Structure formats: C-alpha cells, structure tokens
Amino acid sequence: MSPTPASASISPPIPARYYPAGGDAHGHPARLAWQDDALQISVEDLPALTVPVARLSVEARGFNHSQWALSWAGDDHDAPHLLIVDDTVVSPLRAVMPGHFTGGDGRRRSTRRRFGLGLGLLVLLPLLGIAALLLSLDPLTDRVVRHIPPEVERHIGEAVLAHTRLEGPMIESGPAHAALQTIGKRLARPGETLQFHLADRPELNAFAAPGGVVVVNSALMARAASAEEVAGVLAHEIAHVELRHGLRQLVCSAGLRVIVSALFGDFGALGGWAAQMGELKFSRDAEREADQRGLEHLTEARIDPRGLLDFFRTLAHQDSGDTRLPGLLSTHPASAERSAWLEAAIQTLPLTPWQPLDIDWASATGRRE
Numbered sequence: 001m002s003p004t005p006a007s008a009s010i011s012p013p014i015p016a017r018y019y020p021a022g023g024d025a026h027g028h029p030a031r032l033a034w035q036d037d038a039l040q041i042s043v044e045d046l047p048a049l050t051v052p053v054a055r056l057s058v059e060a061r062g063f064n065h066s067q068w069a070l071s072w073a074g075d076d077h078d079a080p081h082l083l084i085v086d087d088t089v090v091s092p093l094r095a096v097m098p099g100h101f102t103g104g105d106g107r108r109r110s111t112r113r114r115f116g117l118g119l120g121l122l123v124l125l126p127l128l129g130i131a132a133l134l135l136s137l138d139p140l141t142d143r144v145v146r147h148i149p150p151e152v153e154r155h156i157g158e159a160v161l162a163h164t165r166l167e168g169p170m171i172e173s174g175p176a177h178a179a180l181q182t183i184g185k186r187l188a189r190p191g192e193t194l195q196f197h198l199a200d201r202p203e204l205n206a207f208a209a210p211g212g213v214v215v216v217n218s219a220l221m222a223r224a225a226s227a228e229e230v231a232g233v234l235a236h237e238i239a240h241v242e243l244r245h246g247l248r249q250l251v252c253s254a255g256l257r258v259i260v261s262a263l264f265g266d267f268g269a270l271g272g273w274a275a276q277m278g279e280l281k282f283s284r285d286a287e288r289e290a291d292q293r294g295l296e297h298l299t300e301a302r303i304d305p306r307g308l309l310d311f312f313r314t315l316a317h318q319d320s321g322d323t324r325l326p327g328l329l330s331t332h333p334a335s336a337e338r339s340a341w342l343e344a345a346i347q348t349l350p351l352t353p354w355q356p357l358d359i360d361w362a363s364a365t366g367r368r369e
C-alpha cells in the first residue's frame with residue numbers, strides 16, 4: 001500500500017445518501033470519510049462499508065451536474081450506490097481522487113477541455129454527414145449525448161423558454177403561479193436549479209427542457225384535481241430531462257450541426273429546434289423509464305406518487321372523445337397498460353409517510369367562489 005500523507009488520511013465527514021442494492025428509491029442518510037485509500041461509508045441503521053478507491057466509479061448527475069453518484073459494484077440500476085447532492089462538500093474526495101470527479105458543472109470543467117472537444121469536432125466536420133446517418137445507431141447517439149456540456153443544455157433551455165414566451169402570454173404571478181412554485185420547490189433536489197414557468201394556454205400540456213426549464217400550461221393546472229397530480233406530471237417530465245431523452249431527440253432530429261454550432265457558442269440554431277420541445281414523442285421504453293424515475297423523485301420528495309396515476313387516469317377518461325387531442329396525451333399515451341404498470345410500480349415503492357403539499361388547491365385553480 002502506498003503511504004498516504006497524514007493530513008490526507010482522514011477527511012471530515014461528507015453527507016450523502018446511500019441506495020442499497022435492489023432499487024430502494026428513497027435511500028438512507030449516510031456519511032462518508034476518506035481513510036487509508038478507501039471510502040468509509042456509515043449508514044444509519046446499517047453496517048458500515050469500506051470501498052477501496054480502485055473499485056469506485058463516479059458519475060456526474062442532476063440537471064446542472066452538481067450531484068455525484070458513486071458506485072462500486074457495476075453500473076446496474078439495482079447496484080448499491082451513493083449520491084452526493086451537494087457539490088460543495090466533495091472537495092476532500094476530489095483532492096484524493098482528482099481523476100474521478102470530472103465532467104461536472106461546465107464552469108468547473110477546464111476551458112481547454114471544452115475547446116479540445118470543439119476542435120476535435122471541427123476536424124471531423126467533413127465526416128458529419130456520414131456521422132448523421134450513423135446516429136440512428138443508438139450507441140453513437142449515446143456517446144454524443146454524454147459529451148454535450150452542461151452549458152449547452154442550459155442554452156437549449158433558455159432557447160426553449162424564449163420560444164415559449166414568443167408563442168403566447170405567460171402567467172408571472174397569482175395563486176396558480178405561486179402553487180406551481182411550491183410544488184417545484186418540493187421536487188427540486190439540493191443544488192438543482194430548476195425553473196418553473198406557467199404558460200397561459202388552453203392545451204393540457206407540460207414539458208421540461210434541457211437545463212431544468214419546466215413549462216406548465218394553465219389548462220393543466222385547472223384540470224388537475226390536486227397539487228399531487230401536477231407534481232406527478234412534473235416529476236415525470238423532470239425525469240425525461242435527467243435521462244436526457246430530449247437531448248437525444250435533438251441529436252437525432254436536429255443533427256450534429258446544431259450541437260457543433262452550440263459548442264462554438266452559436267446558439268441561434270437551437271431556436272428552431274426549441275419549437276418542437278413541447279411536442280416531442282418518446283419511445284415506450286423512454287416513457288416507462290421516465291415514469292420509474294419520476295416515481296423515485298416523488299418518493300424522495302415525500303409526495304404521494306398516486307397523483308401521477310390519477311392524472312393520467314383522469315385524462316384517459318375525459319378525453320376519449322375529444323378531437324382536440326391535448327399535447328400531453330398525444331405524447332404520453334394514457335393507456336390502460338400504462339395505468340396498470342404505474343399502479344404495480346407504486347406498490348413496490350418503499351413505505352413512506354407522504355407529506356401533503358401545503359396548497360389550497362381550490363383557491364389556486366380559481367374553483368373557490
């Protein structure tokens with residue numbers, strides 16, 4: 001074993017959440033410390049763990065890549081892992097394993113590295129036509145999507161929001177706006193910069209754009225029977241962003257040219273694509289993945305996840321004869337199969353004491369005389 005400097009042999013405890021094997025969505029509070037080339041993990045009510053550095057892999061998570069997932073038993077969704085939600089506490093770990101905590105927030109990444117990526121793509125420009133064809137191959141799309149820096153995601157979000165503002169009026173204050181902010185605050189994890197905007201629109205729709213920009217139409221707020229229903233829809237949409245489903249569509253449909261332009265600071269090309277953001281159709285697998293991740297978000301926020309199920313059920317019943325198919329229904333089929341799947345998935349969630357959202361929903365949606 002290589003000698004470790006005494007000053008670096010033990011770090012102050014670092015707060016984290018521990019997710020044991022088997023997909024316990026809620027996780028357990030944990031404290032991490034660094035000692036003798038290994039990570040010491042203390043978890044409430046569970047035996048302590050020691051993981052040698054050689055086995056650790058670290059991945060940036062969250063909308064603005066401010067969270068870190070640490071795993072040591074493979075990348076499987078069910079493998080045990082840790083989540084550090086506060087980027088400001090990782091410096092002791094970064095000091096002892098600088099190679100692991102890379103690829104996070106754009107401002108932290110070195111400019112040189114970004115330029116390297118940009119220049120690399122510039123060299124590849126003549127090949128982009130061929131690459132675009134190859135993008136129908138999933139692994140290549142995934143690789144491109146993984147390398148899109150967070151600042152490009154933020155600019156996409158801004159372009160989408162600018163487009164939404166151009167399309168029609170926004171509601172910037174009032175009870176529905178305040179209710180949306182309350183729901184959003186409960187859903188956002190520490191360190192996540194989510195924005196929640198209310199658009200004055202008659203279509204039942206909500207969507208989330210890269211960079212954590214969430215837009216909800218007033219009609220959706222009015223139709224929802226409770227704040228939990230809206231929270232369910234938002235958790236699902238946020239999951240699409242976190243899983244980078246929209247970015248994937250951008251790479252597939254808009255092509256690498258838009259991404260390359262954005263890497264070189266030209267975000268104009270994103271505007272045209274932004275128009276499609278609210279209309280994106282995802283595959284059935286992507287929808288299920290977003291449902292699963294959305295349920296985990298709700299559990300973490302202690303919001304009753306049945307709201308998501310209730311909202312899709314309401315839509316399925318009320319809109320079967322509606323020719324003006326709302327965006328959310330056309331992009332998120334509310335099939336009986338999906339309801340059944342959601343119901344079963346909710347049964348498997350850990351027993352959690354739900355905390356009702358502190359909102360007078362009748363007043364928020366103007367139903368009270």
Ligand SMILES: [Zn+2]
Binds near residue numbers: 240287290
């Ligand atoms: Zn969806």
